[in-house]
Amino acid sequence: MVLMTILIAAVAFFLIAAVLIQNPKGGGVDSTFGGAQANQMFGVAKSADLIEKITWGLAIALFVLCILTTFMVGSGSGIENVPLQSQ
Helix, strand or coil: CHHHHHHHHHHHHHHHHHHHHECCCCCCECHHHCHHHHHHHHCHHHHHHHHHHHHHHHHHHHHHHHHHHHHHHHHHHCHHHCCCCCC
């Protein structure tokens, strides 16, 4: 369970980084992170496509990891044994 939590945190961190690297106008890698060099090496369209694919992949991975962790925890939490009303 700790491994899944660490994995979720790592994927979330990389997803945040991938979103922050993107240019809000869709022009490619932000200049703060060496956008000029990346644009010369890969071209604007290719670097933007790569960052977008990485972002989507990390978002899907985060979603899947969260769902899997929920199923792994399952009924082991003991919540269903707590009465809704005390008598």
